[in-house]
Amino acid sequence: MIIKNERNRQFPSKISTTQFVKLYILHLLSQKSFYGNEIIEEIRTRLNEKWEPSPGMIYPLLRELESNNHIKGWWKEPDKRSIRHYRITDEGIEHYKSIKRIYEPVLLDSLIIIKNTLKDIYGDK
Secondary structure, three states: OOOOOOOOOOOOOOOOHHHHHHHHHHHHHOOOOEEHHHHHHHHHHHOOOOOOOOHHHHHHHHHHHHHOOOEEEEEOOOOOOOOEEEEEOHHHHHHHHHHHHHHHHHHHHHHHHHHHHHHHHHOOO
């Protein structure tokens, strides 16, 4: 979303990695509950093993989403506190719907940028 006379310096994607991962976390949790490493693995699998978020990105985002009441976490074994599962909350579903709507045109713009760059530089293949 570019405002008149404002440059968008973020290239080639117009969505930050943090925004992308937060969207993906909420998307996954809208389908079922996961724990942190499962989220990393699921994103890696769904992106054909081409990229994965780091634990250093996932866990702070999970804590942020939980503190904003967008997700709810619980310990599988509360005494050990080793594996924390998460599910989306009703507030989280509303937030997910909102950012999903906001980010769709941004992701589509990013796709156009990448496709046009590939076509321009590497030609039709």
